[in-house]
Amino acid sequence: MSAPDAVKIGIVSISDRASAGVYADQGLPALQDWLSRALLNPIHFEPRLIADEQSTISQTLLELVDTGCSLVLTTGGTGPALRDVTPEATLAVADKEMPGFGEQMRQISLKFVPTAILSRQVAVIRGSSLIINLPGQPKAIAQTLEGLKDPQGQQLVNGIFAAVPYCIDLIGGPYLETDSTVCQAFRPKSAIRTPQA
Ligand SMILES: Nc1ncnc2c1ncn2[C@@H]1O[C@H](COP(=O)(O)OP(=O)(O)OP(=O)(O)O)[C@@H](O)[C@H]1O
Numbered sequence: 001m002s003a004p005d006a007v008k009i010g011i012v013s014i015s016d017r018a019s020a021g022v023y024a025d026q027g028l029p030a031l032q033d034w035l036s037r038a039l040l041n042p043i044h045f046e047p048r049l050i051a052d053e054q055s056t057i058s059q060t061l062l063e064l065v066d067t068g069c070s071l072v073l074t075t076g077g078t079g080p081a082l083r084d085v086t087p088e089a090t091l092a093v094a095d096k097e098m099p100g101f102g103e104q105m106r107q108i109s110l111k112f113v114p115t116a117i118l119s120r121q122v123a124v125i126r127g128s129s130l131i132i133n134l135p136g137q138p139k140a141i142a143q144t145l146e147g148l149k150d151p152q153g154q155q156l157v158n159g160i161f162a163a164v165p166y167c168i169d170l171i172g173g174p175y176l177e178t179d180s181t182v183c184q185a186f187r188p189k190s191a192i193r194t195p196q197a
């Protein structure tokens, strides 16, 4: 079997208070922990902790795309508060919008909290990078990426990450492989790479 492709992933925590040191940031550790458990590929993380400033967020996303991140996950700043501008900053750097990710995240999150409808999270493609907004609550990161399982581990609602590897195939990125006990990635049969001797 050939070794899995290496992948560069940008992780961006967007929080006025965590970036100012008012509380310890839990967004970057939660993103890094979940991705390290879910992916079999060697990952190079590009972490950023920034305030809720639209221009800073857009600039950070552009820098991460330019540096070769195939995937960029943000957390925070998706709600209705005046300072919440992550979706606007993300749409400002988009080549294409991918509405299915936001729709599915709100569906998943509604199984956990009724206020899920307050999250305006979006996902976009820029060049060969997929950028996805996640809500700011640290526990929402695993919930939206992984979905909801019953106590036996049976998937009740698909998390959004199941669709991420194939999306990255389609934009010319590395072939992502997942640990199916954390996240069962879905690809059409014709897109599944046959193991090489
Ligand atoms: N990066 C983070 N690290 C730890 N906890 C966070 C983080 N971001 C959000 N939270 C927690 O989730 C709650 C809701 O997140 P939200 O993004 O709405 O924060 P906020 O009120 O906009 O403030 P801030 O931008 O200063 O984090 C916060 O009150 C906080 O308890």
Ligand SMILES: Nc1nc2c(c(=O)[nH]1)N[C@H]1C(S)=C(S)[C@@H](COP(=O)(O)O)O[C@H]1N2
Pocket (backbone or CB within 6 Å): 075, 076, 077, 078, 079, 080, 084, 108, 109, 112, 113, 115, 116, 117, 118, 119, 120, 134, 135, 136, 137, 139, 140, 141, 143, 144
């Ligand atoms: N899975 C999940 N989604 C969630 C939440 C949560 O606790 N868990 N919080 C909601 C709330 S209260 C808000 S205001 C919005 C936006 O949060 P953000 O501004 O931190 O991104 O996400 C929503 N989505």
